[in-house]
Amino acid sequence: MAQTDYLAAILVGDRTALEQLYREQFPVIRGLLRNYGGSEMDAKDVFQDAVLVVYQKAKQPDFQLTSQFGTFFYSVCRNLWLSRRSKKSASEVTISEDAKYTADETSSEAELLQVERDNLFWRAFRQLGEDCQKLLELFFQKLPMETIAVQMGFGSEGYARRRKLQCKDRLVELVKSNPAYRELIRA
Amino acid sequence: MNKEELYDLIERYLGGALPDAEHQEVERQMAIDADFRAEVELHRALHTSLGDAGNFRLRTALDNLLSNPPSINDASTPKTAPPLTGSFTWRQLTSIAALLAAIGFCLWLWLAPDDKTTRPISSQPVQNQPIDTASLPRQNTPPDSASLPSNWLWLASDGGTIRPIPSQPTQNQLIDTVPPDSASLPARPNPNKPIAMADPADFAPNPVLEAKIGDMVRGSGIGFELTSPATGTSFQLQNGQVTLPIRGTATGGDISADQPLELLIYPNRLEAWDNKQPIATFPMPLIRDDNDTYRVDFRPVFRTRPGLYYMVVGQRRTKEDGDGYRTLWVGKFMAQPGG
Numbered sequence: 194m195a196q197t198d199y200l201a202a203i204l205v206g207d208r209t210a211l212e213q214l215y216r217e218q219f220p221v222i223r224g225l226l227r228n229y230g231g232s233e234m235d236a237k238d239v240f241q242d243a244v245l246v247v248y249q250k251a252k253q254p255d256f257q258l259t260s261q262f263g264t265f266f267y268s269v270c271r272n273l274w275l276s277r278r279s280k281k282s283a284s285e286v287t288i289s290e291d292a293k294y295t296a297d298e299t300s301s302e303a304e305l306l307q308v309e310r311d312n313l314f315w316r317a318f319r320q321l322g323e324d325c326q327k328l329l330e331l332f333f334q335k336l337p338m339e340t341i342a343v344q345m346g347f348g349s350e351g352y353a354r355r356r357k358l359q360c361k362d363r364l365v366e367l368v369k370s371n372p373a374y375r376e377l378i379r380a
Numbered sequence: 381m382n383k384e385e386l387y388d389l390i391e392r393y394l395g396g397a398l399p400d401a402e403h404q405e406v407e408r409q410m411a412i413d414a415d416f417r418a419e420v421e422l423h424r425a426l427h428t429s430l431g432d433a434g435n436f437r438l439r440t441a442l443d444n445l446l447s448n449p450p451s452i453n454d455a456s457t458p459k460t461a462p463p464l465t466g467s468f469t470w471r472q473l474t475s476i477a478a479l480l481a482a483i484g485f486c487l488w489l490w491l492a493p494d495d496k497t498t499r500p501i502s503s504q505p506v507q508n509q510p511i512d513t514a515s516l517p518r519q520n521t522p523p524d525s526a527s528l529p530s531n532w533l534w535l536a537s538d539g540g541t542i543r544p545i546p547s548q549p550t551q552n553q554l555i556d557t558v559p560p561d562s563a564s565l566p567a568r569p570n571p572n573k574p575i576a577m578a579d580p581a582d583f584a585p586n587p588v589l590e591a592k593i594g595d596m597v598r599g600s601g602i603g604f605e606l607t608s609p610a611t612g613t614s615f616q617l618q619n620g621q622v623t624l625p626i627r628g629t630a631t632g633g634d635i636s637a638d639q640p641l642e643l644l645i646y647p648n649r650l651e652a653w654d655n656k657q658p659i660a661t662f663p664m665p666l667i668r669d670d671n672d673t674y675r676v677d678f679r680p681v682f683r684t685r686p687g688l689y690y691m692v693v694g695q696r697r698t699k700e701d702g703d704g705y706r707t708l709w710v711g712k713f714m715a716q717p718g719g
Binding site: 203204205206207208211212215216219220221224228237240241244245248252310311314315318319329330333334335358361362364365368369 | 383384387395422423425426427429430431433434435436437438439440441442443444445446449450452660661662682683
């Protein structure tokens with residue numbers, strides 16, 4: 194698949210292309226992390242977050258890929274992992290010059306933080322019940338309450354508003370109860 | 381103000397639906413009340429993050445993908461078979477496939493070069509010129525290869541004969557890679573397939589590293605000498621991977637666990653060396669011969685593309701010494717297009 198295809202696929206969330214990307218890149222990422230002491234689970238996290246970083250970048254209108262997609266993706270993964278490891282092990286592990294994280298054109302600190310914050314929100318969102326997830330998805334997409342009420346099969350717009358309040362309140366509480374929240378808010 | 385009123389106020393503020401006076405009042409309140417400001421910012425971030433339909437779709441797709449990841453051992457095989465069309469049955473298609481395989485095998489026997497033409501991997505240095513693909517060494521796949529699993533690779537052993545090794549890395553065959561250019565690689569090399577063209581720029585010497593080739597740092601620290609592969613050796617890529625027969629000797633004293641020796645593979649690009657970005661790093665397994673001497677003998681495998689690469693043996697520095705590596709030895713090799 195050509196490099197531009199992967200960018201387009203990530204922008205539209207194309208499951209088939211993501212699967213192909215996984216087949217191609219996951220062994221590479223796993224090998225990279227293995228050399229830096231990472232696990233299979235770490236490799237999956239890094240793969241996922243790298244796709245999300247690429248999405249953030251690809252959304253920017255002035256973004257241009259200046260290398261092979263695979264090379265670019267590898268750099269994003271490497272930076273993600275080194276950034277995390279640097280934070281985690283600032284006082285525990287000696288990090289060689291080769292393995293130090295430095296922000297570059299492939300992933301800025303702000304983009305990595307953005308993904309961390311979105312992960313926090315997404316995990317909280319996924320803990321909600323299915324109907325709350327569906328209702329909030331429609332709400333965050335700015336659909337009118339009367340449309341949401343119809344799509345959700347609620348009897349009235351008023352009930353939809355009350356239900357939305359309950360769901361959103363639950364979401365906010367889940368986010369706030371996560372220890373990572375305070376840290377991300379400070380960042 | 382109860383929670384319903386608070387959320388409603390924040391949502392109308394974020395949506396730009398408040399009258400000017402109320403809008404300004406919210407901003408004044410945010411300026412003096414940190415908790416209120418944090419609440420507004422949280423709602424803003426939630427709306428931005430979860431209101432991004434593309435992000436939402438992508439995360440849903442990633443959740444589905446990673447909760448049930450595809451097998452990565454059969455990259456060239458579609459996860460699901462394409463639907464049957466027409467009036468063929470599976471039994472008929474299987475028969476056709478078997479017939480085609482038999483014809484293919486006969487053609488292979490007819491077209492394959494004689495075994496005597498098989499050459500071992502070159503141990504002679506090659507020039508840094510654009511590649512003449514016609515002159516590159518080729519390897520034959522032995523006739524019984526069809527009976528082997530498709531995820532096995534064919535690699536030439538030191539003696540020039542051919543033997544299969546599993547493509548999964550063993551303890552001493554860690555894989556660290558730069559991604560391949562192509563979307564998917566063939567499961568097994570085909571010696572009759574035309575050799576892919578390489579980019580001459582990938583074979584241009586790196587003057588900084590060229591000046592260091594063969595340097596054996598001596599003095600108070602450890603010295604290292606790489607005896608294999610000979611610098612400048614050319615290796616054919618097998619399924620996009622290269623295996624390095626690394627042998628060498630470290631002398632000069634104890635090598636402590638916090639200052640291990642590592643093999644770093646750098647591409648020819650200046651910036652890779654300048655930025656200390658090797659494409660692969662392998663811990664060197666050391667065999668102690670006596671108090672002052674260690675032997676190294678291992679065969680790292682890694683995926684890469686055709687080009688000139690530099691093998692750098694380094695000893696990790698401690699934090700007190702400023703981190704990074706102390707370079708002990710530099711050699712080079714070529715990865716040539718292969719099957």
